[in-house]
Amino acid sequence: MKTFAQNFKDARVKRDHSQAAFAIRSKFPQSHISDFETGRRTPTLKNLHRLRAALGCAWEELLGKPK
Numbered sequence: 919m920k921t922f923a924q925n926f927k928d929a930r931v932k933r934d935h936s937q938a939a940f941a942i943r944s945k946f947p948q949s950h951i952s953d954f955e956t957g958r959r960t961p962t963l964k965n966l967h968r969l970r971a972a973l974g975c976a977w978e979e980l981l982g983k984p985k
Contacts (some may be wrong), residue, residue: 923957925980929973930955944972 920928929969930940930951941948945968953959953968954969970980978984 919959920982921957922960924978925982926969927955929975929979933973933975940972944969 929935935943937951941951944951946965949958950959954961966980970977973980
């Protein structure tokens with residue numbers, strides 16, 4: 919099962935956003951984007967909503983499909 923970090927990076931790369939470009943789009947520091955992708959930082963629910971909205975993706979793409 920893939921982790922949030924893997925799902926998040928896959929979603930960003932799929933949309934052809936660099937970390938720097940996505941940081942600007944999502945209004946997060948680039949260091950936060952890197953930390954989310956490596957699992958060093960876990961977003962709060964509020965920040966998860968901001969990330970999802972900036973990516974324009976479904977919750978399932980970031981969190982995985984429910985069992």
